[in-house]
Amino acid sequence: MEPILEVRNLTTQIPTRRGLLTAVDDVSFTLHKGEIFGVVGESGSGKSMTCRSLLRLLPSSARTVQGSAVYRGSDLLRLPPKAFNQVRGREIAMIFQDAMAVLNPVHRIGDQLTEAMLAHRVVATPAEARARAVELLRKVGIPAPERRLQDYPHQFSGGMCQRLVIAIALSCQPQIILADEPTTALDVTIQDQILKLLIGLQHELGVSLVLVTHDMGVVAQSCQRVAVMYAGQIVEIADTVSLFTAPKHPYTRGLLACVPQLAADGEVLPLAPIPGSPPDLVHPPAGCRFHPRCPLASEECRHGTFPLQQVGQQHVSACIKHEELGPLS
């Protein structure tokens, strides 16, 4: 497996009235070529901010204070703005959660689809751009694409808007797509369509995809490898099967135990919620950030730092007590 993006020690902070909030805290991961890499966590865990930090799409007050993200030999976080603009949108594209908000309501779909292609000069003429736009719309499953180029976003449903946004992301044939909760705002049958479209396209085009989600179901259905985030930090990275069958962090374990599962016989098992709630990131707990909610926590968990350590092939965990985790029931 060939790495395409190497993120090291990424740290992003946001000043608030109450103090400095560390939204992304010393995050490191490697994205491999042609894989779907999941980033899963609850709200406020820093998964979206990680993506936004990489593409410098942060809120104006937020600062990436540390780290590197090496793509094709250059550090994305240190590229001068002009050079960076050659990468963002062209080499690395992003898909956002709220497609309706991403599209400009007063411009025709055709113009929005061709804008990036023309700006990045991936096509020579507007006519060529339009031809490619039609082809893209067909690829993402929008019927009668020639006619729809003239339409405005309000003439599309939520699911169709998300297809459009995917088409725009693909328009410059990027190497990497960062998809931030691309199906969260959609109904379940539409989510299923969009997820399968995204997986199919990723397969067909061999693009590397970072899929940010809060839904363990989406992870299980689409990703090859997964990073689990909690309170701004990555606590575990593993291949999907290992993560679901032998999780090595109590938080991952807790997440799996509290997701209700559909049972074919309609029988249900009681849920085991994680007690408490996620910490305040302005004043996070010392030591392991999960210790106030952790069933395994002991004195040593309350102090110091907990870097990711190898616990299996392609499997790292930040928990020093992972060996005490029994088999999954």
Added chain:
Amino acid sequence: MNDLRAVPPILEVKGLSKRYVMNAGFWQQLTRRPPDLLHAVDDVSLRIAPGEIFGLVGESGSGKSTLGRCLLRLVEPTAGQVLFRGVDILQLPRAQMQGMRRKLQIIFQDPYSSLNPRMTVRQMLGEVLAVHRLCPPHRVEARVRELLHLVGLPADAVDRFPRHFSGGQRQRIGIARALAMEPEFIVADEPVSAVDVSIQAQVLNLLIDLKAQLGLTMLFIAHDLSVVQHISTRVGVMYMGKLVEMAPRRLLFSQPRHPYTQGLLLAAPQPDPFHHSTRVALEGEPPSPLHPPAGCRFHTRCPLASDRCRQAPPPLQEIGEGHWVACHHHDLAVWPPPAATPWAA
């Protein structure tokens, strides 16, 4: 199910419809065009027995929330009856309805907008107790603490404002406020949709505990099938204002007979990496509710649709004990579906 039928229902809905008149503006009047009608809820009938949690599931725009609100007259239905212990509450005059509201409560989806930001928990809970004269003034304080204990909030929460609480804790306050009335029936309108999974499990377990402890009867509305499966004793599925299938929980999830229910079950991504399908569960999108298709409303997306479906709307009929389906071809809807192609590793 026979035992269920022997017990008189606590709540019975008969032929309930809610129509909204759309675009009845100046232009429409000028051109004498009839205004568009949106059938949010269309001729729904169901009964809920005491002690049941009836789960109502559907996608956005299916009418599930409107139905829930019609039951409490938070939205006035256009037609039909809502019988609460045999009394049609839609016919009650305002003053009597006020008294009835104590017995019928709602828990809202959004714990941020449904709590007054300027009131402390004590004021919020104290107010409902005072307005409905549920306990003498000197007992209010004790009762507020009892309610907080019931929903698992610390006693020192009484003097705090909603902004001091997390989403899950706010949802607990919303639940405490509904319980303060000692209601006989609660509509829970997507109570766990706005909170994270770790908190969702806490709230679900709380509701299950409260049901066992207080014998609550509830209409539980959600878009998430696995959540509904978890909490409900009986489940109804809605599509474009119609109730398309209704059955006891085990039956609905093990032998769904409506193609829409089956599609919903297949579409929900399961947290199981060994269970993959590349096939899209249900193609297409729901048509515009302003111009619903003739016949069965699901026919535009249904894999089993025939000419009959395009012409005649299927009635909701009982095909097994307590199992109701509105589909002409329910006997053709195979479940489980033929083995799905495994995703290439």
